[in-house]
Amino acid sequence: MGDTPTHHHAPRAAGNGGEAGAASLAAALEPVLRAACEERLSEVQWFRSSWQAGGAATGFATFRVEGADPVPVVVKLPVGPAEYRWTVALGGLPHAVERLDDGPLDDGGACEVSPGYACAMGPTPRVYAAGAAIGGYDLAWLVVERLDGTPVSNSMSRPSLESMLRATADWYTRAARLRAVDGARGVKAEDWEGLLARAREAIKTHGIAEPQRWNHAVHQAQRALPTLTARWSARPINTWCHGDLHPGNAMLRRGFAGNGAGACVLIDLALVHPGHWLEDAVYLERLHWGRSELLDGVKPVNFLARACRDAGLPTGEDYTLLANVRRVMMAATAPAFLAREGHPKYIHAALEMLERCLPLATR
16 A cells, blocks of 8 residues: 555646646546556547536447446546546446545545446446545546447427436435435525515616616615525435436437336436426426427426336425426526526517416415
């Protein structure tokens, strides 16, 4: 152990946006990575996806398992602490009982390698190898199954969306078994007062359509803010929310039809946090305000509530009221995010949602 390199933070990738540096760093560490995987990992074809930031690299490879042909895998390096912990804990490594706390990933660089198919197909990718450090650097990494299907975003339909929401309920169940939800830690806290003030300012200065109507609606939401925040703050904190539930973060496994277990896999677990299942449901719904036809008749709140009940999870008797509170808050603050979410059709739909749901959320 005396000649084991001391763990330290990896240098920032240099170059154009870090893209070339990320690939170079990953390629430089590849021999160490393959050794950590007991030479079961093939050569890696590295690339950097457009959605990745901060010098992350991803690659395609194969992984040799016992009693079967090599399986296609995806290599990710580095990954953040939350994504690493949750992916490994749910991915089925034979001895992986990861500490799902918020502390540092201090496991001495230990690597877990799966010799075979370690778990049944669940709502997250199967993990074949993982580690919290590589080559002396504090870089968590994953080798996970390469899903041969398509994202739900490429095949939006009632069956695919329902499969995604059933996988979400399955995720809630499995995550809760791994770690009890602690409502005193990690709960997302939004500055609603500040966001509403920003929304009012944006209405004045950004040339938003129907400014008087918007100004009146947001003003009404500001007046109702004590009631709205009190009701939302009183919600049960009993769910490990995915945090970024959208059709691009859900993959369909080829050959798995319908809503059966394993038909859909949730990816990108970097924003997992304790909360209420309505946060995921209303987030998915909100992304499709102004283009609800893409949901093919699926109502995310109602369907996820049913999927949770089918999984034996509590939904709460007042979830319809809470859903309307959440819709009001999301809609009223929409003008504050015009630079990111300023499509006129979405903004108009948000205004209609605010006007429709505010009376329901405050009665």
